[in-house]
Structure formats: structure tokens, C-alpha cells
Amino acid sequence: MSLKVDNLRITYRTLRGDVKAVDGVSFSVSDGEIMGLAGESGCGKSTLGNSLVFLEGRMRHLGGRAELDGRELPIADTRAMNEYRMRQVSLIPQYAMSALNPTRKFGKMAAELLKSRGVRFATVEEELRRRLGLVGLADNVLNLYPFELSGGMRQRATMVLSTILNPSLLIADEVTSALDVSTQRAVGEMLMEFRERGFVKSMIVITHDMSILAQIADSILVMYAGKLAEKAGSDTVVNNPLHPYTQLLLASLPEVGVRYDTSALVGIPGRPPSLLHPPAGCRFRARCPFAFEKCTEDPPFMELQPGHQVACWKAMKDAGLDIGPAVPPAAAVGEEASR
Amino acid sequence: MSMLEIDKVSKLYKSGTFGGGLKAALRQVSFNIERGEVVSLIGESGSGKSTLGKIILRLVPPSAGCVRFEGADITQMKGRALHEYYRYVQGVFQDPFSSYNPLYKVDRVFDMVHQEFFPHLSGDEWAARVGSALEAVTLNPGDVFNKFPHQLSGGQQQRVLVARALLLDVKLLIADEIISMLDASTRVDVLNMLVGLKKRGLGILFITHDLSLGNYISDRTVILRNGTIAEMGLTPLVFGNPRHSYTVSLLKAVPQLHKKWEDIDIDELLAAELDREAPALAPRGPESRRYSKSSLAPARQARAKDILPQGEQGPRPSLMDLPGAPWQRKMSSPRLAKLLLSQPPPELVEVEEGHFVAVEG
Numbered sequence: 001m002s003l004k005v006d007n008l009r010i011t012y013r014t015l016r017g018d019v020k021a022v023d024g025v026s027f028s029v030s031d032g033e034i035m036g037l038a039g040e041s042g043c044g045k046s047t048l049g050n051s052l053v054f055l056e057g058r059m060r061h062l063g064g065r066a067e068l069d070g071r072e073l074p075i076a077d078t079r080a081m082n083e084y085r086m087r088q089v090s091l092i093p094q095y096a097m098s099a100l101n102p103t104r105k106f107g108k109m110a111a112e113l114l115k116s117r118g119v120r121f122a123t124v125e126e127e128l129r130r131r132l133g134l135v136g137l138a139d140n141v142l143n144l145y146p147f148e149l150s151g152g153m154r155q156r157a158t159m160v161l162s163t164i165l166n167p168s169l170l171i172a173d174e175v176t177s178a179l180d181v182s183t184q185r186a187v188g189e190m191l192m193e194f195r196e197r198g199f200v201k202s203m204i205v206i207t208h209d210m211s212i213l214a215q216i217a218d219s220i221l222v223m224y225a226g227k228l229a230e231k232a233g234s235d236t237v238v239n240n241p242l243h244p245y246t247q248l249l250l251a252s253l254p255e256v257g258v259r260y261d262t263s264a265l266v267g268i269p270g271r272p273p274s275l276l277h278p279p280a281g282c283r284f285r286a287r288c289p290f291a292f293e294k295c296t297e298d299p300p301f302m303e304l305q306p307g308h309q310v311a312c313w314k315a316m317k318d319a320g321l322d323i324g325p326a327v328p329p330a331a332a333v334g335e336e337a338s339r
Numbered sequence: 340m341s342m343l344e345i346d347k348v349s350k351l352y353k354s355g356t357f358g359g360g361l362k363a364a365l366r367q368v369s370f371n372i373e374r375g376e377v378v379s380l381i382g383e384s385g386s387g388k389s390t391l392g393k394i395i396l397r398l399v400p401p402s403a404g405c406v407r408f409e410g411a412d413i414t415q416m417k418g419r420a421l422h423e424y425y426r427y428v429q430g431v432f433q434d435p436f437s438s439y440n441p442l443y444k445v446d447r448v449f450d451m452v453h454q455e456f457f458p459h460l461s462g463d464e465w466a467a468r469v470g471s472a473l474e475a476v477t478l479n480p481g482d483v484f485n486k487f488p489h490q491l492s493g494g495q496q497q498r499v500l501v502a503r504a505l506l507l508d509v510k511l512l513i514a515d516e517i518i519s520m521l522d523a524s525t526r527v528d529v530l531n532m533l534v535g536l537k538k539r540g541l542g543i544l545f546i547t548h549d550l551s552l553g554n555y556i557s558d559r560t561v562i563l564r565n566g567t568i569a570e571m572g573l574t575p576l577v578f579g580n581p582r583h584s585y586t587v588s589l590l591k592a593v594p595q596l597h598k599k600w601e602d603i604d605i606d607e608l609l610a611a612e613l614d615r616e617a618p619a620l621a622p623r624g625p626e627s628r629r630y631s632k633s634s635l636a637p638a639r640q641a642r643a644k645d646i647l648p649q650g651e652q653g654p655r656p657s658l659m660d661l662p663g664a665p666w667q668r669k670m671s672s673p674r675l676a677k678l679l680l681s682q683p684p685p686e687l688v689e690v691e692e693g694h695f696v697a698v699e700g
């Protein structure tokens with residue numbers, strides 16, 4: 001078991017109060033697994049990924065723990081995390097294209113970064129050149145400033161640099177979002193190759209694009225409003241999703257070959273709840289066509305089929321589980337009014 | 340006569356350190372948009388798709404060629420005629436929030452259109468007009484009135500901008516990447532709204548880099564590559580029977596839910612990728628030209644004839660090599676401009692009715 005996250009809770013401080021961006025999240029990633037983390041913007045997926053590497057000043061660790069290869073990650077203690085960053089757990093940041101220092105040549109920046117990790121540049125330089133070659137970047141990239149590289153090249157250079165110390169876990173945050181389709185495919189396949197070659201052991205790929213995950217991920221975790229909605233193998237999530245949110249999300253994706261006059265798609269009405277004061281119960285219920293009385297209670301994240309976990313009362317009922325009586329409607333109404 | 344005729348439009352941008360170099364963003368692009376037709380303009384970054392949208396909206400002037408709207412050349416329009424033109428042609432852009440003045444409430448956005456274009460309409464008539472425009476974009480007036488832009492969701496912001504365009508007698512909407520910033524769950528709603536507008540007779544130029552979105556909504560598709568048309572025609576023909584190798588490689592790279600990339604051959608794709616990463620081609624001194632002849636593979640040499648500089652994707656040339664730098668400049672700007680403008684784009688051949696493909700050399 002490579003990564004094990006248990007009941008992790010992260011909030012953001014804002015002027016109007018704490019935004020509960022990650023609210024009691026538990027999951028695990030096995031060795032060699034590429035896990036996709038999908039969801040709408042503001043659902044907490046990037047916060048979850050970032051928190052495993054670096055807690056920004058505004059972010060606060062409220063509870064829960066993360067364990068990597070049997071050692072606990074001290075995610076609340078940014079100094080203690082230094083020992084783990086890049087060696088054990090590494091991040092390809094969102095907008096990796098602009099993550100490079102514009103005033104340094106790429107090689108110099110890499111050397112400074114490695115020095116801060118206590119690694120001499122000379123010891124890894126050869127390997128760095130070799131890997132840059134693998135992703136189609138010539139040697140002289142080390143002598144170029146970021147502005148001399150195109151977006152795709154900067155993305156690839158950042159990917160190589162993030163993984164140069166062979167971390168156990170790589171978190172790739174929206175690495176394909178700003179790219180053209182052909183570059184998207186190249187970057188996606190590169191991520192898979194990094195795993196094949198053992199540059200990283202396992203990977204969390206964060207994106208809002210389900211079709212990319214269907215291509216590269218082994219399993220997909222769907223988040224909604226700070227909570228987990230569904231986790232299963234990527235084929236299962238794509239072909240046989242159990243959570244209504246996943247179902248509606250997949251149904252709203254236009255694919256090549258789908259046209260409005262032959263098969264009109266529909267979006268999901270409404271918008272996600274504010275995470276400043278998240279509602280009690282299932283957070284998707286205001287937008288869910290299947291919502292019923294029971295949904296005013298918080299659904300547990302349950303394994304309904306082997307390797308397929310879902311947090312949804314309806315899915316549990318359909319699976320033949322006894323979900324117990326619903327809250328009396330009066331209580332539900334009272335709770336609704338108190339919000 | 341088509342509603343909008345784009346006739347051999349070219350656009351050169353200044354490039355290089357001192358602005359002495361030139362870069363052709365568009366080369367003699369021609370196509371038409373009919374009334375009530377959705378045309379999607381698809382291309383990767385640097386293909387010139389947004390430039391064309393801006394030329395139609397008169398935000399940048401073309402370097403050569405002309406655009407005719409209902410027979411009138413818009414590139415020369417001034418004053419009242421231009422004001423009148425904007426009554427019929429409007430644009431909506433990628434980032435909705437940056438299109439708003441953050442201090443103005445939504446009502447004021449609409450009121451400005453009232454004062455500017457319809458001063459003679461009474462308040463009641465105007466309110467009815469606003470009501471029907473909001474209805475057309477499936478917005479509830481209560482959700483948007485008396486709110487600041489930041490209080491609206493991305494989808495609502497885009498819809499308000501489209502509604503603002505509809506308040507005019509708009510006949511053509513330039514939609515430049517209007518859904519790429521929206522969430523997957525609301526994207527389709529905005530797309531369906533555009534379909535609804537099309538049914539009411541609005542022509543739409545839908546500019547996107549996402550092939551599946553273009554395919555979903557458009558009647559005709561124009562695939563733009565490095566400023567020239569690679570393939571164009573009726574959408575089912577272009578997507579169902581792509582003939583240009585670039586279109587094929589784009590379609591192969593689109594991530595799909597139910598079909599893995601591994602099942603799709605990548606060789607051609609890699610070839611296309613490598614091709615694009617070839618050094619930027621621009622007229623340089625005689626030495627560099629000799630260098631490029633001896634060192635490039637034959638396939639690249641064929642491309643080297645093409646004077647067109649690469650789009651965003653290729654590596655940027657080093658500062659010393661930029662064609663515009665004084666120590667590099669072997670050709671005066673006007674001469675270079677003439678040369679660039681005189682380069683004909685690949686010829687378009689009609690392979691079947693309503694389906695044109697550029698000849699690949």
C-alpha cells in the first residue's frame with residue numbers, strides 16, 4: 001500500500017470564514033497505481049493534492065492523517081515535510097508551464113532546486129539529460145530561459161524535474177488542461193511511461209477532464225463539494241458509474257461523433273453548494289434527480305461492489321442494502337430551514 | 340449572397356525583439372457564413388483562429404483581403420456605418436469575467452446598450468426586450484438583476500454576455516472559446532443555448548480548440564492550421580471522413596471515454612509533432628539558410644520551402660536568431676511583408692460535395 005489517507009480535513013481561511021475544501025476524505029493508492037482525481041472546479045481536488053505536498057499559508061490541517069509507504073507524512077508541519085518533498089512525494093503544479101523561474105536558465109534553476117534538497121547537481125545531471133532526451137527535449141534546454149521554450153516544452157521540462165529524485169508518489173495537478181489535443185496525448189502517454197520506467201511508483205492525476213482519466217488512469221476517484229462521491233477502476237467508473245453525479249457528469253460530455261440534432265446532451269442544473277457552510281446530508285441532493293428523504297443524512301462512503309466505493313443512499317438501496325429508516329420529513333424540513 | 344464573406348484575409352503580426360520581424364497569423368483565408376448557420380473554426384494555439392474572430396469584429400485590421408457583411412466591406416467602415424455594424428455582429432470571449440467592468444451591476448450592462456443603440460425605446464419596451472433576451476439564454480431575471488459580475492457563476496456570466504448581444508439586432512455572434520473556462524456540468528447547457536439561438540436564425544462562428552465541442556454544435560467546420568485552412572466542409576463529412584493528415588492526427592489525439600489511445604496508431608501523430616517542433620522557419624541570412632538545407636531531413640526540407648513561421652508550439656528561437664533583430668535583418672519589413680502576403684496557401688480541392696481539403700505537398 002503506497003499511500004493511505006485517512007479522514008483528511010483541510011480548510012482554507014478566508015475573510016468570511018473557513019472554507020471546508022476537503023472534508024473527511026479517506027482513500028488509498030496502491031503501488032504502481034495511477035489514480036485519477038476528478039471533479040468540478042472548487043470541489044477540493046487540487047486542495048487535496050496540494051495538501052499532501054505543501055500546505056499554503058491559508059490552508060489549515062484540521063485532522064486526519066496520510067501515510068506513505070508505511071511512514072506518516074507530517075503534512076501539517078511544513079519543515080518536517082521538507083525531508084519528503086521530491087524524494088518521497090512530488091508535485092507537478094497546476095500551470096506547470098509558469099512554474100519555472102523566468103530569471104533563471106532551466107539548468108541553473110534545476111541545480112538550485114536540487115541544492116535545496118541537499119542533492120549535488122553533478123550527481124544527477126547525466127540522468128536529468130537522459131530523461132529530458134526521453135521526453136524529446138534536447139540537451140540545450142538546460143541552457144535556455146523558460147521564455148525560449150514553448151508551453152508544451154515547459155510542461156515536459158517541469159515533469160522531468162519534478163520526478164528526477166524518483167519519488168514514490170507523484171501528484172500531477174491539471175497537467176493537460178492548458179494544452180492542445182495532440183500535446184495532451186503526448187503528455188498523457190508520458191505520464192504512463194514515467195510509471196513504466198519506474199521514475200515514480202504511483203501517481204495521482206488531478207483533472208476535470210474525465211476522458212483523459214479514462215485514457216491514463218487505473219482507477220478514478222470522483223469528488224464533489226469536498227467529499228468523495230465514488231471510487232472504482234477507471235473502466236467501471238466510465239461504463240458503470242453508481243453515483244448520480246458521476247452518471248450525469250459523464251452523460252454531459254460531448255464526444256466526437258455526438259451531435260446536438262441526433263443526441264442532445266443535458267448538463268446538471270444548479271451549482272455546487274458553498275463550502276463556507278456546507279449543507280448537512282448528501283451535498284449533491286439539491287441537484288440530484290433521484291434525491292429522497294434519506295438524502296438529508298450524510299451517506300457513508302461504502303464499498304458496494306469489490307473495489308467500487310460509493311457515497312450515495314440510492315446506490316446502496318439499489319444494491320439491496322438496508323439503509324434504515326429515513327429521517328422523519330418534519331425533522332428534515334426543520335434542518336432545511338435552519339440552514 | 341452569404342451573410343458574411345471572408346475573402347482572402349491575411350494578417351501579419353510584428354514579431355521579434357524590436358518588432359522588425361513579421362509573422363503570418365493568417366494567409367489568404369476565405370470562407371462564408373450563411374444566415375442561421377453555425378460554423379466552427381477549429382485550430383490549435385497559434386493557428387490564427389482568434390485573430391480571424393478579431394478581424395471580423397474589427398478589433399484588429401487585416402493586412403490584406405476583406406470581410407464583407409451583407410455585401411458591405413467592413414474593413415473600411417467608419418463612424419455611423421461601424422456603429423450600425425456592431426448592431427448586427429457581436430462577440431463573446433473566453434474569460435467572461437474580464438469582459439465585465441467589475442464595478443457595474445448587470446442591469447447597467449444592459450442599460451448601456453439601451454442608451455447607446457436604442458435611445459428612442461421607452462423603459463417598458465426595453466424591459467420587455469431584456470426579458471425576452473434573458474429568456475433566450477435560459478436565464479431567470481431574478482438570478483442576475485441587481486448583481487455584480489462576481490456574484491454570478493461562469494455559465495451565468497457567459498449567458499449575460501450573450502443576452503447583451505441579443506438585445507441588439509444581432510445576426511452573427513462570434514463565440515471565441517466561450518465554454519473552455521466553464522465546468523463540465525454547465526458546458527453543455529451553454530452549448531444547448533447556442534443551438535437554441537441558431538434555431539431562431541442567429542449565425543454563429545464558434546471558435547474552439549476542442550474538436551468534440553465543434554462537432555456537437557456546428558453545421559460546417561473549418562480546420563485551421565498555421566494560418567491556412569487545412570480542411571473545411573459540412574461537419575459530418577469533415578469528422579466522418581477526414582482527408583487531411585492534420586485533421587486525422589487531431590482526431591486521433593482527442594481523448595475519448597470508450598476508446599483507448601493505445602488502440603489508435605500514434606506514428607503519424609508523432610511525425611506531426613516532430614514536424615511542428617522543427618526550428619522556426621523565417622527568412623534569415625544566407626549562412627543559416629545553407630545550414631538548414633544541409634542539416635534538415637528531406638521531409639523537413641520540403642517544409643523549409645514554406646516561409647511560414649511556426650505557431651506557439653515549436654521552440655522559440657533564441658534571441659540572437661530572431662528574424663527581426665537588427666543583426667539578423669537581411670530583408671526590409673515591407674519586402675518581407677510582400678513576400679509573406681504573396682505566398683499562396685495550399686490549394687483547396689473539393690473531394691466531395693461540400694468538403695474541401697488542402698493539397699498536401
